[in-house]
Amino acid sequence: MIEDIKALIEERKYIITLHAKKRMDERGVSSADLITFIMNGDIIEEYPDSEPCPSALILGTVADCHCHAVVALCKNHARIITVYWPDEEKWIDHKTRKSN
Numbered sequence: 001m002i003e004d005i006k007a008l009i010e011e012r013k014y015i016i017t018l019h020a021k022k023r024m025d026e027r028g029v030s031s032a033d034l035i036t037f038i039m040n041g042d043i044i045e046e047y048p049d050s051e052p053c054p055s056a057l058i059l060g061t062v063a064d065c066h067c068h069a070v071v072a073l074c075k076n077h078a079r080i081i082t083v084y085w086p087d088e089e090k091w092i093d094h095k096t097r098k099s100n
Helices: 002-010 018-027 031-040
Strands: 014-016 042-047 055-062 065-073 078-084 091-093
Touching: 002 031, 002 055, 002 065, 002 078, 014 018, 018 078, 031 055, 031 065, 031 078
Parallel strands: 014 078
Antiparallel strands: 042 055, 055 065, 065 078
């Protein structure tokens, strides 16, 4: 899945949702930062049943800080849904979610 997402990003076939743009602005993450972090990132969770397209949680870094992005893999584009810093209340570390 990550290679397909990266291929669409390289082809500039991606959409950054309004929600993701708002979160990026709140967190000081530029579009260039986002694209670099996805292109160098790894999937840490997959959501094959998400609608309307399967999606994944990608871990990367921005300014030497761990960052997460949820990206959907649609038929002809990647859709960046949200971007956030892992919250210590929800994550043991940057790639291990705490159990409820």
